[in-house]
Amino acid sequence: MNLAATEELARLGHLYPAVILHGQTAEARQSAALRLARILLCEAAPEERPCGSCKHCSRIVWPSTKSDAFHPDFRVLERDLKTSTSVAATKAFLQGAQVAPFEARGQVFVLGSAESLTGEAANALLKTLEEPHTSAPRNFLLLSPSQFDLLATVRSRSLAVFLGVAEADFSDEMEDLAESFAVCVRGFLSSGSTLNLLAGAEVLGRVGSWKDPRDTVAWSQAAAVVRRSCDLVESGGRRGLLGLAEDLLGGWQSRVRGIQAQRILEGMVVKRLAPLAPRDER
Ligand SMILES: [Zn+2]
Structure with missing residues (x-):
């Protein structure tokens, strides 16, 4: 599956609950995740998503110290650079998926370095994917250099989208x-x-x-x-x-x-x- 086809699924509201964005550079994976999240939460007409300017699009940004833009229904778990993504951090992050969206029609959760998930953390993710969600759709975007850095059980429950070879x-x-x-x-x-x-x-x-x-x-x-x-x-x-x-x-x-x-x-x-x-x- 390529990114354009995946974006179209998101516009139609038919995107898989879990999507692996792999290949390319970390920056390219992040921008693909932002675009998908905006399409999923944008309030413009489906064919115009992402509009880039609505109250959802404009606040969906990659977390950084430079900007205080924040959207309560768009969450990012970045890698702790010293250790692999810890089980506790992942579980706390996934708890956010137990509640209804605050403002948008759904929620988007991004694992910025899914390749660093430990087996136990990945299992916590699987458990969340298996649970029926609340009334609103929620999507998980798993960013990784290669889909094969993820457990087979996670891969089998996700749509893998290859972004290409990094230049x-x-x-x-x-x-x-x-x-x-x-x-x-x-x-x-x-x-x-x-x-x-x-x-x-x-x-x-x-x-x-x-x-x-x-x-x-x-x-x-x-x-x-x-x-x-x-x-x-x-x-x-x-x-x-x-x-x-x-x-x-x-x-x-x-x-x-x-x-x-x-x-x-x-x-x-x-x-x-x-x-x-x-x-x-x-
Ligand atoms: Zn928008």
């Missing part, structure tokens, strides 16, 4: 791989030879570590390389490449079913790019 993580090596991958794609677009596609899949296999089947990092790096290569390939290949990048983000799902990473890469590349073969070669 800072786009290394020189990935830049080189994007160029090599683009060479393979251009070769295929002119020759129609599947060998070019297999060579492209081999290039993607060099992005990172594929050792841990549950790890999503290499998949998102491969997706970022493919997206970057779009700029280096003629426009006819663009649509297939964007589709491929989207597929790659979900590659880990086949991986945990026991399929080798390289086979998955080859399958995905061929599926999305083979239809782009030059017609006179078929």
Whole structure:
């Protein structure tokens, strides 16, 4: 699920009670959480949310010493930098979910560093998710670098929204791989030879570590390389490449079913790019 689709669910009032916002930088995760919270609590017409100026939107800000803006129905639990988020702090925070909203039609609770939750704190969160809420909707936004930093039991009860690879993580090596991958794609677009596609899949296999089947990092790096290569390939290949990048983000799902990473890469590349073969070669 991407952020735009998630925002649309929030506008329609159909958002999952628990949403994991993962990937990108901490700042990007925070701004995504603020935007979702404003959409959820904004008093403008659904299609105009977030309006950015109503009494709810204007007071939903990330807690900081610089501003005293505060909304009683928008709560943030930030990480205690010295320890993992303590059970006591999490439980106290979750108690806020036992009461009806003060001003808005619902409540939004943000765990700013959900990856730091201890097992016991995560279980307290699960228990809250299982309890029927009061008459008003309440949403939990769990911010984490990777969804796999959270317990499987929490993941299975949440909608995971991947925000993309942080620009800072786009290394020189990935830049080189994007160029090599683009060479393979251009070769295929002119020759129609599947060998070019297999060579492209081999290039993607060099992005990172594929050792841990549950790890999503290499998949998102491969997706970022493919997206970057779009700029280096003629426009006819663009649509297939964007589709491929989207597929790659979900590659880990086949991986945990026991399929080798390289086979998955080859399958995905061929599926999305083979239809782009030059017609006179078929
Ligand atoms: Zn508003």
